[in-house]
Amino acid sequence: MKFPLYFSRKIAFSKDNKNNLSRVIIFIGRLSVALGIIVSLITVSTGLGSKKAIKERLADFSGHITVKSTKSNSSYNTSVLDNEGLNIKQILSLPDVAAVQKYAMVTGIMRNEHSFAGIIFKGVAKDFDSLRFKKFIIEGKTPFFNEDGYNNGVVISQKLAGYLHLKVNDSIVTVFSKADQKPIYRKFAVTGIYKTDIKMIDDQFVIGDINHVKKILDMKDNEIGGLDVFFKNVNNIDEDFPAVEKFIGYKNYAEKATDKYPQINDWIGLFDTNMGIIISIMLLVVIINIIMVLLILIIERTNSIGLLKTLGATNGQIRATFINYTLIIMIPGLLYGNMIGLGLLVLQKFFGIITLNPENYYVSVVPVDLNPLVIISISVGILIISGLALVIPSYLISKISPVKAIKYN
Incomplete structure (x- = not known):
């Protein structure tokens, strides 16, 4: 096993983490990840579900395509x-x-x-x-x-x-x-x-x-x-x-179901915009919190960083160690976020708890589309983007002097 991954796991699962100041920071980081997953899952699943439900209702009533005379x-x-x-x-x-x-x-x-x-x-x-x-x-x-x-x-x-x-x-x-x-x-x-x-x-x-x-x-x-x-x-x-x-x-022409009612087509188009905005906001919140977690962990473990440098570890290895450490911290947030988000969506899908006014939304119950590929993509996407976002802040490690770090308490 490579040194950065091995050492990051040792730090993450160390008993020393149970009683130090990083507990609160780690909790906040995990909470932000869980909320980001929950909101993203609900936004995407209900957005895609609404688009699909409205299209299906239009199409099942009057055909996916209608052929008429010119x-x-x-x-x-x-x-x-x-x-x-x-x-x-x-x-x-x-x-x-x-x-x-x-x-x-x-x-x-x-x-x-x-x-x-x-x-x-x-x-x-x-x-x-x-x-x-x-x-x-x-x-x-x-x-x-x-x-x-x-x-x-x-x-x-x-x-x-x-x-x-x-x-x-x-x-x-x-x-x-x-x-x-x-x-x-x-x-x-x-x-x-x-x-x-x-x-x-x-x-x-x-x-x-x-x-x-x-x-x-x-x-x-x-x-x-x-x-x-x-x-x-x-x-x-x-x-x-x-x-x-x-x-x-x-002498005839074909017309799509969604083109018959342009106002509904425009309404469906809004779902893509809304989903993009909400996911971007939640991703930004997650990234900011995870970067905060990384920076505080670096400051808290300055002494360990100096010791690792003294023992011959490169800046790149130490950066990789702390990035891996932060990503490992995110995993419980991802798991709990998926459990809660999917649980809420399953309840809505089978019991229709939240209803809507069909006069305004064209559906009477909030529809849910549980697409496994989308669900997995959200979690993997947040994990990958967060990992990439941590690269630049991790360069703070290269500024830490081994001599001063070992004296740091």
Whole structure:
């Protein structure tokens, strides 16, 4: 074993450390490390968890990528998707594509004796991924859309249900308007109630049969308004987007889930900034405290430094000894910080103790992403950066004279 590491371990585990002044300094150093780990773990895990949860909610409701006609305008009434160059089978054959579903949308007004509400009626077909949508259902169920005739069952949001005083199995009249024509009335039965916690979705979307939309918009049987493309991993949207674009035709265009709602995309982008700022602050606190620990240990053991120099130890060996000593002191702080931080995160992940207002945060419970690689990287990163930060302060050792140090008490 090399001399610096051997001697630093001897000092670190020496019984002399139990009763000297360094006890308080060592405790402060370890406490700062533990707090740095705890805050960093919570910041990164909840930040990544929130980003992932919001992206997944957006994507699982309306597809990771949506394919629309270039004729589409600002209206929510969909234009017919152009079939020239569109190859759904090729899109489905892409390795990362999990499913593709057809849809068409039209705007309308739901009304009853209690109130009325403007809605976007999203018509889906028999390829609708009800299993993926099931996570949003809080009451009732999603009807089966077999495209044979007209299914009058609809799924509405909890917010719309509360506003219109509706519950499962209730009926509701919806009015659809067409240019230069009389309004079209449809009576639907509420078969399910969903909740995504995303205001822009919960405020207006109703899921129903695509045949109703086709009839209202005078679409042919083989025509659709768009495609929802689902990937196996929400984090692969940017990488897989160009592959999907190749098979949609030049008269259609693809849109990412996060691009539909720029305000949510901006909100997600803030997480990276906030995580960077908080981790930088905690790292600075840890480094300052660890440097303080090193300097005090050097001053406290000036006599030992002089003795080591007298016995032939080089400045480099002594510096390495004290750097190793300081890093060894950090290890209990790292362990306790990880234990406490991970314990708090596990409690939040499985019990959802801390809740949020979905109107502001797009999620009702603070989400947690326990990524082992991230967890290990935080601890290793703090240890390595702290070690590098100790190099310059350790040069104080070279200024210590052996003769004066041995006399120092």
